[in-house]
Amino acid sequence: MTLYALISSLELGLVFGIMAIGVYLTFRVLNFPDLSVDGSLPLGAAVSSVAIIAGINPWMALIAAFLAGGLAGLVTAFLNVRFGIMSLLASIVTMTALYSINIRIMGRPNLALLGEETVFSQFEAICPAFLQGNLISLFLYSLIICLLGLCLYFFLATEVGLALRATGNNPQMARAMGISTGGMTLLGVSLSNALVAFAGALYSQSQGSADVGMGIGTIVAGLVSVIIGEAMVRKKGVAWALLGALVGSCLYRVVIGFALATGTGDSIFALKASDLNLITAVIVVLLLAGPKLQLAARRSSK
Amino acid sequence: MIEVKQAYKTFNRGTPDENPSIRGLSLKINDGDFVTVIGSNGAGKSTLMNLLSGSIQADSGSIHIAGQDVSTMPEYKRARFIGRVFQDPKVGSASDLSVAENLSLAMKRCGGRGLRLANRKAYHETFKEKLSHLDLGLEERLNDSIGLLSGGQRQAITLLMASMIEPHILLLDEHTAALDPKTADRVMRLTDQIIKEHKLTALMITHNMEQAVKYGNRLVMLHQGKVALDISGSERENLKEEDLLAQFSKLAKT
Ligand SMILES: Nc1ncnc2c1ncn2[C@@H]1O[C@H](COP(=O)(O)OP(=O)(O)OP(=O)(O)O)[C@@H](O)[C@H]1O
Ligand SMILES: [Mg+2]
Numbered sequence: 001m002t003l004y005a006l007i008s009s010l011e012l013g014l015v016f017g018i019m020a021i022g023v024y025l026t027f028r029v030l031n032f033p034d035l036s037v038d039g040s041l042p043l044g045a046a047v048s049s050v051a052i053i054a055g056i057n058p059w060m061a062l063i064a065a066f067l068a069g070g071l072a073g074l075v076t077a078f079l080n081v082r083f084g085i086m087s088l089l090a091s092i093v094t095m096t097a098l099y100s101i102n103i104r105i106m107g108r109p110n111l112a113l114l115g116e117e118t119v120f121s122q123f124e125a126i127c128p129a130f131l132q133g134n135l136i137s138l139f140l141y142s143l144i145i146c147l148l149g150l151c152l153y154f155f156l157a158t159e160v161g162l163a164l165r166a167t168g169n170n171p172q173m174a175r176a177m178g179i180s181t182g183g184m185t186l187l188g189v190s191l192s193n194a195l196v197a198f199a200g201a202l203y204s205q206s207q208g209s210a211d212v213g214m215g216i217g218t219i220v221a222g223l224v225s226v227i228i229g230e231a232m233v234r235k236k237g238v239a240w241a242l243l244g245a246l247v248g249s250c251l252y253r254v255v256i257g258f259a260l261a262t263g264t265g266d267s268i269f270a271l272k273a274s275d276l277n278l279i280t281a282v283i284v285v286l287l288l289a290g291p292k293l294q295l296a297a298r299r300s301s302k
Numbered sequence: 303m304i305e306v307k308q309a310y311k312t313f314n315r316g317t318p319d320e321n322p323s324i325r326g327l328s329l330k331i332n333d334g335d336f337v338t339v340i341g342s343n344g345a346g347k348s349t350l351m352n353l354l355s356g357s358i359q360a361d362s363g364s365i366h367i368a369g370q371d372v373s374t375m376p377e378y379k380r381a382r383f384i385g386r387v388f389q390d391p392k393v394g395s396a397s398d399l400s401v402a403e404n405l406s407l408a409m410k411r412c413g414g415r416g417l418r419l420a421n422r423k424a425y426h427e428t429f430k431e432k433l434s435h436l437d438l439g440l441e442e443r444l445n446d447s448i449g450l451l452s453g454g455q456r457q458a459i460t461l462l463m464a465s466m467i468e469p470h471i472l473l474l475d476e477h478t479a480a481l482d483p484k485t486a487d488r489v490m491r492l493t494d495q496i497i498k499e500h501k502l503t504a505l506m507i508t509h510n511m512e513q514a515v516k517y518g519n520r521l522v523m524l525h526q527g528k529v530a531l532d533i534s535g536s537e538r539e540n541l542k543e544e545d546l547l548a549q550f551s552k553l554a555k556t
Contacts, residue, residue: 155417157419157420157421158416158417158418158419158420159406159410159415159416159417159418159419159420160415160416160417161420162399162403162406162407162420162421163407163410163415165396165398165399165403166396166399166407169396169397169398169399170393170395170396170397172357172388172393173393173394173395173396174378174396174407175357175377175378175381176355176377176381176384176386176394176411177381177407177408177410177411177463178378178379178381178382178410178411178412178413179378179407179415180376180378181378236447
C-alpha cells in the first residue's frame with residue numbers, strides 16, 4: 001500500500017467517521033436501529049451539489065445538506081413515534097422514498113461538480129503553503145471533525161443530551177423522570193441523519209460528484225466502524241465512544257484499502273472496488289460472531 | 303389530593319385474551335395520607351399505579367391530581383406530580399448511566415431541561431449527603447455505572463430519585479420485594495423516614511402483612527379490580543396482621 005493510498009484511506013475514514021458518529025447516535029445512544037442513513041448520505045451529497053451548482057457558497061451548501069438530512073431523520077422518527085411503526089421498517093420506508101427524492105433533487109441519477117467552488121478549493125486558497133494536495137483535505141477533515149465531535153460531546157453532557165441517553169437506555173424510567181421519549185427520538189434520529197447527510201455532502205465536494213447509489217452499504221459501514229471502535233477503545237463514556245467511532249472508521253477504511261491494494265490482479269478472485277460491500281459484510285459477521293467462535297474453539301480444544 | 307373516579311381498564315379488549323383488570327375503581331387519597339395497598343396476585347394493584355402514573359390509559363373514568371384532570375395527560379408530563387419506585391429494581395434507573403447521572407436526571411423530573419451541564423459538580427455535595435443516609439457506601443461510587451450495582455442498591459437509589467424533588471404523590475410498587483431481608487428493612491425504614499420528613503402523600507403496594515400494618519395511616523385492599531376494604535383512623539391503628547389474613551380468606555370464598 002502506498003503512502004498516497006494510506007492517506008486517501010484515512011481521508012475516507014475521517015469523512016465517513018462523521019457518518020459513523022451519526023450511526024453511533026441511533027444504534028448505541030438511542031437504541032433505534034436506523035437504516036434511513038443509506039438514503040440520507042446521498043441526500044446530503046445531492047443537496048450540496050445542487051446548491052453549489054446554483055451558485056450557493058459551499059459552506060452554506062454543507063449546512064443545507066445537514067438540515068435536509070435532519071428532515072429525513074425526522075420523517076423516520078415521526079413514523080415510529082406517531083404511528084408506532086417499528087424503527088427498522090420506518091427507516092426502510094424512508095430510505096426507499098429517499099432514492100426517488102434524491103434523483104428528483106439532482107434531476108438525474110448523478111451530478112458532477114466540474115470546476116465548481118468547494119470547501120476544499122476555498123480552503124486551499126487560504127491554506128498555509130506547507131500543506132499540499134492530499135494533506136489539505138486531510139487537515140480540513142480533521143478540523144471539521146474536531147469541531148463536530150466537541151459540539152456533540154458537550155451536547156450529550158447537557159440536560160437535554162442526558163435525557164437523550166436515558167431515553168435510549170431505559171425509556172420507561174426516562175418517562176418517569178419527565179422526559180418526552182417521543183420528542184427525544186425525533187431529536188436524536190434527526191441529529192443522526194443530519195450528521196450522515198453532512199458527511200455525504202463533504203464527501204461529494206471532495207470527489208467533485210454526487211451519485212444516487214453512493215449510499216448503499218452506509219449503515220453497514222457505520223456499524224462496522226462503531227463495533228471496531230468499541231473493540232479498540234475499551235473505555236466507557238461518551239467521549240471514548242465518539243473517538244472509538246472515528247478510530248473504527250479510519251481502521252476500517254485502511255483495512256479495505258489494503259485489501260483492495262493487495263488483492264488486485266487479473267484472476268477472477270482479484271478484488272474490485274465493487275467487492276467492498278461483500279468484504280464489509282464478511283467483516284461484520286466476523287466481528288459479531290467472533291466471541292462465539294472463540295468460545296467454540298475453546299470448548300473443542302478441551 | 304388524588305382522586306380516581308369509576309376507572310375501568312380491560313386489557314386485550316375484544317380478543318380471546320380479554321381481561322378486565324380494573325372494574326369501576328374509585329379512590330380518594332388526601333394530602334399527607336400514607337396508604338398501604340394489599341390484595342392477591344392479579345387484583346389490579348400494579349395496574350392502578352400504572353393508571354395513576356399514566357403508563358397506561360384507563361378505558362373510562364377520570365383521574366385528578368392536585369385538582370387537575372390528568373386523565374389524558376401523557377406519562378412524562380404527569381411525572382411532575384409523581385415519584386415512583388417500580389417492582390423491578392432494573393426499571394427505576396438507567397444502567398449505562400452513572401449514579402451521578404441518574405441522580406442528575408431526577409433533579410429535572412419536573413421539567414426545565416436545557417443546554418446547561420446536566421451532571422454538575424454543584425449537585426455532588428447533595429448527592430453524597432443523600433447517598434450517605436443509605437449507609438451502603440454509595441457516596442463513594444458516584445461515577446460508577448448503575449448497572450454495576452446490586453438490585454438492592456439500585457432500588458435504594460431509585461427511592462432517592464423518586465423523592466429528590468418532592469413529588470405530589472410517591473408510588474411504591476412492592477419496592478422491597480426483591481431485596482434481602484436486611485436491605486429490605488433498611489430501604490423500608492428510609493422510605494418511612496423520607497415520607498414523614500417531607501410529609502409526602504404515598505401509596506405503597508406490599509404483600510408483606512407486617513409492613514402493611516406497621517407503616518402508613520390507611521390501608522386499602524383491592525379485589526378483582528375494585529376497592530374491597532378501606533381502613534383508616536382508629537380502626538386502622540388497632541388493625542392486626544390476623545385481621546388481614548381473615549379478610550383474605552373471606553374474599554377468597556366469594
Ligand atoms: N400489560 C398487560 N397486558 C395484559 N394483561 C395485563 C397487563 N398488565 C396487567 N394485566 C392483567 O391485569 C390483571 C391485574 O394485574 P396487576 O399487575 O395489576 O396485578 P397485581 O395486583 O399487581 O398483582 P401482583 O401482586 O402479582 O403484582 C392481571 O390479571 C394481569 O394479567
Ligand atoms: Mg404487581
